Amino acid sequence: MRALSLKQPWGLALQNLLQDKLRFALSVVGVALAVMLILFLLGLRAGILRSAIIYFDNAPGSVAVMPAGVKNTSAGISQFLPRETADRVAAEPGVGRVTPILLMMAIPEFHGRKEVIKLIGYDVALGGGPWDVSQGREPQADDEVVLDRVLAARHDFKVGDTFNVAGRQLKVVGLSSGTTSFTGSYVFAQKGLVDSLVLTPGAASMLLVTPMSGTSSAELVATLRSIPDTNVLLKTDLMANEQQLVAGVFDQIVILMVVAAFVVGALVVGMVIYTATNERRGEYGIIKALGARSSVLYRIVGLQAVVSAGLGAGVGVGFAYAMGWLVMTARPQFLVVIGPSAIAITLAAGFVMALLGALFPARAVAGLAPADVFRR
């Protein structure tokens, strides 16, 4: 193989790395695994946050009217808005459409396994139901439901099958796509069915309000805040609240694991570069004796660390995509979203790993006395 010929000291740094190819490969893989873990965890977190708002992202309206004191739905809603509130909202100026939603969390047992479902009761005429019915149709009767297709696939439910929730036999008339959530799959039913299950006829967990043309969402929020016993907020704020709640549950553990992966990555780079540097102490001493300044040695050590970490980070991004694909294929309820910002964060983390990894080796070469070359 023809040797690389790069400007010095870059050429020496690269050749130092390539001289022990196995060690170089192990360092790249070590960093790649750490980066993969970081990026996968960030992607999983992004997926969890994304799935936490997936319903609201597709539901109609830009303003949410909730019962007083309620600012999210993730834990289920035990308070309800009476029918009169919906009528009152509809009568306010600037209101285009009011979509009442009745939400119920349930944990039915399917084939001996408990599943968390979010039962969405909606009015077919007003919207708020499934946005992508990939098979079958929307419910037309009070014993019909549209089931999330991932949940259906997990339990081999098909259109026409039935299952029980709270003593009611429900018939699957459609399967919806994009309705899987880490915190539970969505099941859509006519509002009347959920009314009867939660024993609150005519009530709603929330009202999703669409402003009339010419009225802004903010103006509408201001108008609707005059209605007593409600909490009126922008739908985007509601979505942020949903994500905040989920993040509060998962962030600590995710951050802990990300930090652990980062430390492992930095240690891998550090150990590899330290070992490689230590093995070449004599050569670094020679370079110093020849007349190189310490900055030249820092560049050699630093470049080795940057190349190891940079290549590892690049491979790690690929690994993370592969891991995300594998997880989403094997467990479709997990959404892994690897976005450009996560990649940027991870690559920056890789760079910091390189700097940290180079710190001790650089200190080691800085302390070398060139005169030692002559002392045997």
Added chain:
Amino acid sequence: MNGKGLHVSHVTKRFGAGETEVVAVRDVSLDVQRGDVVLIMGPSGSGKSTLLLMLGALLKATEGTIALDGLELSALSENKLPDIRLRNFGFIFQDFNLLSALNVQDNVAFAAELTGMGHHAAREKAAKLLTELGLGHRLTFSAEKLSGGEKQRVAIGRALINEPSLILADEPTANLDSKAGHETMLLLRRIAKEQGRSVVIVSHDQRIKDIADRVLWLEDGQFKDMVTMTPDPVCGMAVEREDAVTLTHDGVTYYFCSSGCSWQFAESPERFTNRSVPA
């Protein structure tokens, strides 16, 4: 004293202080003109390496001055020394000390690039120099795959590439067979004479004495007169006749560094008399 060459004046090097003080080099003076090949010999611990380190601006003298081409090294600040070493000195080591990751050409070019020379220019210069040193066919070889003699020629190439005025060689023949060692010394002599560079060699190797213009004997940190010195026929060490253990064989007096060597000689003189040239 003219400005050209190496001028060492009353140099002393002390390590430690008080009861632990060790004087490694004691009031040494030396002039090496351009084109001179000076060989410094002496027993282990005599101060040879310490002197070489000071000559190479790798160690500061405690007292005295060292000047190269009129530039007083001992007066320079530490941060100026790397550049002086890079441009004014060529170093040759016992173990060759080539950079194992680089090929022959890049090992030599590396030193030139450290001075700021462009990558391609440095490689071209290295190739030309190595070809002159008989290594034109080895440019892309890994330095580790060369013979000892070839490695030392690469090291000489590296020492020469920045066209230094002084070449310092530390036991350059120690890891070479006699033929390669002799060739290396002839090469250093040719470089000194043809290119007008000063060459200072520190060595134990008696075989290379005839190639030097001057041979200096350093013992206990001081130069001693070589006229009164003669090699021990057993171990090869130069010994002072006045203080040496002596033995006469076939009417010739032999001088030994210790009784051990004289006993060894006495057991079978023919083993040693064939290879030694007594005074």
